[in-house]
Amino acid sequence: MTSPGSALVLIGPMGAGKTSIGRRLARALGQTFTDTDKVIAREHGPIPELFARYGEAHFRTIERAAVSGALANGGVVALGGGAILDAETRGDLVQHRVILLTVSPHIVAGRIHGGDRPLLDDADPVDRWRRIYAERRGLYEEVADVTFDTSSGPLARVVADIVAWARTQQDAEEHA
Numbered sequence: 001m002t003s004p005g006s007a008l009v010l011i012g013p014m015g016a017g018k019t020s021i022g023r024r025l026a027r028a029l030g031q032t033f034t035d036t037d038k039v040i041a042r043e044h045g046p047i048p049e050l051f052a053r054y055g056e057a058h059f060r061t062i063e064r065a066a067v068s069g070a071l072a073n074g075g076v077v078a079l080g081g082g083a084i085l086d087a088e089t090r091g092d093l094v095q096h097r098v099i100l101l102t103v104s105p106h107i108v109a110g111r112i113h114g115g116d117r118p119l120l121d122d123a124d125p126v127d128r129w130r131r132i133y134a135e136r137r138g139l140y141e142e143v144a145d146v147t148f149d150t151s152s153g154p155l156a157r158v159v160a161d162i163v164a165w166a167r168t169q170q171d172a173e174e175h176a
Contacts, residue, residue, distance in 0.1 A: 006095055006097060007070070007075060007077045008029070008031070008075070008076045008077070008096070008097050008099065008166055009071070009076075009077045009078075009079060009096045009098045009099065010079065010099050010101055011081075011083070011093075011098060011100055011101070011143065011144065012100050012101035012102055012140060013081050013102070013103065013108070013129065013132065013133040013140075014081045014132070015103055015108040016081075016102060016103045016108075016150055017101055017103065017150040017155065018035070018078035019035050019037075020155055021078075021101060021150065021155060021159055021162070022077070024155060024159045025159050025162055025163065025166075026075060026076040028163050029076065029163060031075040031076050032073065032074070032075035032076070033077075034070040034073060034075060034076070034078070035077075035078045036063065036066040036067050036070050036078065036080055036083060037080045039070065040062055040066050040080075043066075044062055050062065060082070060085065063080060063083055063086070064083075064086050064089060067079055067083050067089050067092070068088075068089075071092055071093075077096075081136070082136070084139045084143060085139065090139065090142070097145055097166065097169055098143050098144050098145050098146075099145065099147075099148060099162060099165075100140050100144035100147040102147060102148070102149045102150065102151075103150050104149075104151040105126055105129065105133075107150075107152075108129055145169075148162060
């Protein structure tokens with residue numbers, strides 16, 4: 001069982017809407033919002049440059065520290081798509097309410113354009129996205145308490161559904 005002060009954590013593949021939904025969710029719940037990718041970029045520079053200069057292993061070390069700090073601070077936390085690759089992070093998530101955001105491949109195509117996603121630097125970024133998601137899906141599902149699909153409908157509906165779920169969880173914890 002999680003404590004009432006624990007973080008509400010958004011996980012999922014690139015392009016699922018973790019940042020957009022996380023900001024709105026935090027506002028709706030009156031909580032702080034932390035996007036671990038933004039923390040990393042602010043403290044260490046652009047993520048594509050970190051990948052290019054130091055490699056993925058170095059990035060994952062930096063990411064682990066950012067995730068640990070964000071979870072300790074609580075509120076709503078959006079993790080980068082690969083943060084769940086770290087076993088310590090997965091262990092930490094047991095203490096928090098974890099929401100898996102999913103999105104269908106045909107929808108994600110319009111969301112992942114641009115050069116800020118180094119793992120999708122590929123001739124066919126959507127195919128690469130599918131392979132990465134397939135590799136990580138089991139880990140996402142292993143740590144998630146609930147799943148919401150962001151493929152259709154307005155973000156406001158997804159946020160409202162998550163708020164309702166979070167409040168139900170909090171009420172259950174307070175009455176346990």
